[in-house]
Amino acid sequence: MTRSTPLNAAHRKLGGRMVDFAGWDMPVQYVGVLQEHELVRTSVGLFDVSHMGEIEFKGPGALEEANRLITNDLSKAVDGQALYAGLLNEKGTFVDDVVAYRFSPEHIFICVNASNADKDFAWMHENAKKVKPVNRSNDYAQIAVQGPRGFALVQKLCGKSLEGVGTYRFTTGEVAGIPCIISRTGYTGEDGFELYCPPDKAEALWYALLEAGKDVGAAPAGLGARDSLRTEMKYALYGNDIDDAHTPLEAGLGWIVKLDKPDFIGKSVLVAQKAAGVPRKLVGFELTQPGIPRSHYPILKDGEKVGEVTSGTMGPSIKKAVGIGYVPTALSAEGSTFDVEIRGRPVAARVVKTPFYKKA
Amino acid sequence: MSNYPTDLKYTKDHEWAKKAGSNVVVGVTFHAQDALGAVVYVELPKVGTVVKAHASFGVIESTKAVSELFAPISGKVVKVNDSVTANPGAVNDDPYAAWLIEVEPSAAAEFDALLDHPTYVKSLEAAH
Structure with missing residues (x-):
């Protein structure tokens, strides 16, 4: 329905x-x-x-409870501050990306993606120990x-x-x-x-x-x-650029992961991945030949598939065909080149600095 | 329905076709560009390419969607409107001025078999 x-x-x-x-x-x-x-x-x-969902933790221990579920650190925030964060599973991959609002240590309000709201609530409910979340999405x-x-x-x-x-x-x-x-x-x-x-x-x-x-x-x-x-802006969209097959470190979102926090779901995997180095990275690229990259187009290097486009468009403000996608770490540095396969043909692309759009 | 000139022939895939001497000029209809939204990329065949009726001859992309262009008739491409590939938004501005290709038909009867204005307009109304 x-x-x-x-x-x-x-x-x-x-x-x-x-x-x-x-x-x-x-x-x-x-x-x-x-x-x-x-x-x-x-x-x-x-x-x-x-359509976005809202989930609330209220009462003594609300901050600690919510903080154990997300990658960013609400204990370092002040009341009246919001934090962008990952909600991860034990594999260290995304259940969702969220914005957590700290009203007070006893009141945390979390905005989640529409498509994930029910899944997120079930996940939080299952993993919350003392303070159970309340689904406020209809409110x-x-x-x-x-x-x-x-x-x-x-x-x-x-x-x-x-x-x-x-x-x-x-x-x-x-x-x-x-x-x-x-x-x-x-x-x-x-x-x-x-x-x-x-x-x-x-x-x-x-x-x-x-x-x-x-x-x-x-x-x-x-x-x-x-x-x-x-x-x-290269802001990630859940289901396109981030999902339960990728970690925040692979997605270039290390800044929302606070590994110095006591614990959060997925932490041990991220600690290990950080030490070992990520196998692939989410990069922003522009096409250097005509075409528009679209979600799920293959990324090729020397004719071999090495990755996939996760988002792409003709940027209306930047007037360029740009895309986001996962590539092997060796191809992730600015200036790296690869091809995007568009309707069976390789189209040249180059990794660029992001955000693609910068205010004049 | 002033968005659909009466002197054109149409296809169910929302292309229009018009005689230009013995050749046929091809574009997309008002409905096609409206359904696509802002057109930001058009890929057309090279002059000399042989196209086949109902088969894809190119691609038109809006901000969100990729759509194939289907040839109304078979024949050889004799002209390509490069100004549209350079400025794809022209398709939204006036889809009948922004012609895409001109074809030298290989089977003249195919043109006569295309939808006439009343039939095409009726098909659009039926779809609503």
Whole structure:
């Protein structure tokens, strides 16, 4: 059965082209992927991300419990800070990638991928010892307000100053009179907020943001632009770039793995892998011949398959065909060359620095 | 349905075809580009390539999707619109100005067998 977010009617009313995404009826675009991508890079766009899941740990020992399940270290964070982290299995590979919010040592709130929400909750529940998680996914809608004008737009509707809410910090407060978790996070490489609000208030918040952002051309953006924006940043997408066949070290996400933490699920595997060296790495590359790399295209070296593309697109801001994929470590350094097999033909590619997109 | 010129022939794969002297010019329809979204890459055959009716002659890619181009008729490619490969977005701007290839037909009857305007438009309505 296809599920719909509280903003479904708004998407249809605003001309959203609806598609099935991980079992959710979501807008892939409204006017066009390129226009929406550009809007987020230059002004501000609104994304409905209410399909994302939310899981909460509350009570004495909540921090310790959550911290044992994720790779990043909540004990080193401050209250009001969010951390990007891996949720791993015993093999050290991804169950999911998550953002963990530290309200206090007794209140941890974790945002998870829509496609993984049920699996993540079952995994956390099974592995939590004292403090059991609560699945809050049905209690929150989420709107991402992204773009260089995102901060000002949310501030305009919020009574309290958000100046002190830095990147990957959050607060709570009313936006357009609606109680929200106001988080300075996103998945586009632009400034802005992600607003978690009660589902029955989501539509009011959505229209209030559109109205307040009229003067700067604020408009809804779909999953298509969300994907091209995140690909230009080389932000990983679960199911494409990271999955239960790869570790965070292989994915180039060593910075979210704190091996000096007492323990977390998957740690021993990562300690061993770090000592031995990773066999393969997730790299960003650009094609140096015409074509567009797509997920699952083979990566070839001297005609032999050595890896696979996990994401790829024609980057609207960078105007280049770029991709992400796993290659043997020997081919992972910047400037390394290999071929991407596109419809049976090798097309030359070169490993480049990421993010692909850098602000001018 | 002004998005579908009445003087063109169409295919169920959403290509259009138009006579140019004894040759036939080929492109994709408004519906094709609309369904694809922003076209960002077009791959066309070289002049001299022999194409076959209903067989793939190239590829058109949008930000999200890869789609094959199917020849409405058989014949030899005599012209290729390089300006579209250089500027793929032209297909979205005007799919009828952004022709893709011109073919010298090898079987004239194939052109007459293509869908006429009312039949194509009706097929689009039926699909909705």
